[in-house]
Amino acid sequence: MVSITVPSRSGTRYISNIKNFAKNAITVDTLYKFSRTAYGKGLFIKFSAMVFSKLPTLAVYDPNNDVDEKTQLILSNLLKSPKFSLLSAGQFRLYDKFFYGPTIFNPVWEKNDMGIVAPKELIRLPPHSFAKQPSGREKYTDYLLGITLAPDGETIECWQTVGTNKAELLNTDDLVICQSPIVDGLVETPLIEPIIPFIDMLIYGWETNVQVMKRGAAPILFIKISNPQPACEANDFVSDEDYANMILENWDKDTAFSLRSNMEIIEYKYENTINLEIIEALYQHIIYTLNPASFFDDDSTRLGGSDKGKLELMAAFIGGIQAEIEQQLNDIINRFFLYNSYAPGYRAEVTIPRMNTGSRDLDLKEAELGAVHGFLTPNECRERTGAEGLDEESFKQLVGEWSLLKSVTGSTQVSTAAKTSFPDVVLRKDVLDADDLADDLETDLHQMIDEATKDIINTMRKARS
DSSP states (O other): OOOOOOOOOOSEEEEESGGGGOOOOOOHHHHHHHHTSHHHHHHHHHHHHHHTSSOOEEEEEOTTSOBOHHHHHHHHHHTTSTTSOHHHHHHHHHHHHHHTSOEEEEEEEEEOTTSOEEEEEEEEEOGGGGOSOOTTOOOOOSSOTTEEEOTTSSSEEEEEOOSSSSOEEOOGGGOEEEOOSOOSSSSOOOTTGGGHHHHHHHHHHHHHHHHHHHTTTSOOEEEEEESOOOSOGGGTTOOHHHHHHHHHHTOOTTOOOOOOTTEEEEEOOOOOOSOHHHHHHHHHHHHHHHOGGGGSOSSOOSTTOOOHHHHHHHHHHHHHHHHHHHHHHHHHHTHHHHHTTOOTTOEEEEEOOOOOOSOHHHHHHHHHHHHHHSOSOHHHHHHHTTOOOOOHHHHHHHHHHHHHHHHHHSOOSSOGGGGTOOOSSOOOSSOOOHHHHHHHHHHHHHHHHHHHHHHHHHHHHHHHO
């Protein structure tokens, strides 16, 4: 009879807690988490400030393409509610476009006491609540899996998961899905999609640095087990491997464990390779990706750069986003004319003021010269200083207030002739003759050319160096 020897456990095993530091795959939760970080919030605040530098305006046109001031006033007043305002709707749309892609609105309309079907509330449904793929539906996007197609392959469905673990189908007749007209697939991808890998590395980099600080008290460990024993009565029916894993899973600066006789702690001497310089480089790459001015090959392509060429390119980029949001807001509020049985052809147009790419100093100089020499109207001067234009009544009120100031200070700011009419041009004071005016303008022009020449020379020297 052949003797059979059953092998026992021998040799050495190493058990480690390093698996606890592995990074996760990118999901909607990753996007949501980044939107809550200082980097995500900081980028969006700067971006939003450029898109919405001023309040959106509204104009209403009749079928003859003439402005209907009465209807415009009615609709403008209805849209002043904080629950249904142009600004909040536009900002929500920009936020979702930036971090998630599409925006899903639930506009609520209700007949008011005056018999007008009026906008009551514009509810924005959180995009991350559409992250779960419904049973029996195909996957059409990498992030908002709850936005899919019905079995007929044509009808868009929105499945929302809120509170429970079950996705519920919403009535799309009650919803407005806002997204870019250029979509590769069913759903718009987030504006930050190209930089998602860098975002993931950025978050992981910070987490790693925090872990390095913690590892001073609870470092990465290996437990060396010589001849590991299985569970038996001698070890309270807990095998050596299970006991070592229990120690590592609960390892902390405030916990203590006793090792078995065949166990030895081996501490991994970790050197931090993801430092703050690498994190800063990742962040700058994110900015460059979002900033079209990075086409210029120099070191001054930060958001909000002062170079005029870069500023104009950025303004064009922002203007494209503004135009898209304007059209989406138009689609929502133009239901007002349908619900209230207006004649076909009535429409409302939202305008988001564009970025001012002009030189602030030059604008102020033009306003000053225009006011002194009378070649600009009062409203043109005000616009160059950043103030809004005035109607005739407001202008008379302003003149009256300056008249009161005159009686107190004994000085005058405007002519008394301005008290009775709203002039087409600013009132002249000490008007110069044609020769003096030409000399002044020529001097200012030469000064501007000299300054521009110096800027060009400095830029070329910088590029060569």
